[in-house]
Amino acid sequence: MSSIKQFQVTFDCADPERVARFWCEVLGYVVPQPPAGFATWDDFHRAQSPEDRGAWFSCSDPSGVGPRLYFQRVPEGRVVKNRVHLDVRVGTGLVGEERLATLQAECARLVALGAVCVQVLVADDDNESCIAMQDVEGNEFCLD
DSSP, rough: OOOOOOEEEEESOOOHHHHHHHHHHHHHHHHOOOOOOSSHHHHHHSSSSTTTTTTTEEBBBTOOSSOOOEEEOSOOOOOOOOOEEEEOOTTTOHHHHHHHHHHHHHHHHHHHOOOEEEEOOOOOOOOOOOOEEETTTEHHHEEO
């Protein structure tokens, strides 16, 4: 039997630092210290060649439990639906109106950060409510 491995989630995007800082706010993640030898991230970026400047950024769970998130610049824009997306679990254990109100409050907070609310899926006989959203570059995620 193999052991459980650590993993990171990688996002292709146009502006890695902007998207990373958005997800820090969503998840309570933190930006790591700049690489060794640099006092600030700005110092690190200035030392990069123009084509490498801002090519990547990352953030991590301060508790060390959640996966590291890595954001890399790619030349092409997002064209089709994500094949993988994050579910941000803010309504765990809640049902009915209480769950929907919690999801809508978080949705409003994230919209203020630049997210887009795509669709509110209200509970039915089989599923609880959730909200489909997009981050600051249009990557899909759900509030669950």
